[in-house]
Amino acid sequence: MKVNVRKSLKTDVESAFRLCTEQKSQEKVYAQLAGTNLRIKRTGKAPNVKLAISRTMPANPPGAIRKFVPATNDVSHTEDWAAEGQGFASRIAIDIKGVPVKIVGTKALQPEKGGCSVEWNFDVTSSIPLLGSILASFAGEEIRKNLEDEYKVLKASV
Numbered sequence: 001m002k003v004n005v006r007k008s009l010k011t012d013v014e015s016a017f018r019l020c021t022e023q024k025s026q027e028k029v030y031a032q033l034a035g036t037n038l039r040i041k042r043t044g045k046a047p048n049v050k051l052a053i054s055r056t057m058p059a060n061p062p063g064a065i066r067k068f069v070p071a072t073n074d075v076s077h078t079e080d081w082a083a084e085g086q087g088f089a090s091r092i093a094i095d096i097k098g099v100p101v102k103i104v105g106t107k108a109l110q111p112e113k114g115g116c117s118v119e120w121n122f123d124v125t126s127s128i129p130l131l132g133s134i135l136a137s138f139a140g141e142e143i144r145k146n147l148e149d150e151y152k153v154l155k156a157s158v
Helices: 013-021 023-031 132-157
Strands: 002-009 036-045 049-056 072-084 087-096 102-112 116-124
Touching: 002 132, 013 023, 013 072, 013 087, 013 102, 013 116, 013 132, 023 036, 023 049, 023 132, 072 102, 087 116, 116 132
Parallel strands: none
Antiparallel strands: 002 116, 036 049, 049 072, 072 087, 087 102, 102 116
């Protein structure tokens, strides 16, 4: 399943980059999102920043995949940021412990008239026979909801 979310922020790309990569900013952002047991580790110097973020997330999977997706999940992801064009981009890999899906993608910040854009692109796959597409679709829709929530927090923070 492909997931694409593109939004606009009313701030310059450098400010958006700091919001998306500085330790204290990320702690404030994630404190407003779903999940518990938040851990954030930042390494590197701008623009080459690496983030490792983990938290426990709630899930409400459909009956067909409850065997594979528990009600709460340990979710971790990495962001590997670098300068790209006139903005910044990150490679992202998400791991949901014990759930047989592969989630990889990008997050990009680019200047646009009146501010900057933030765009996420993910590819969600599962190799489980028969139920893999249901698992990937469920995980993809959960990601889409989480990105919408993250955008609302980012928008309110600029």
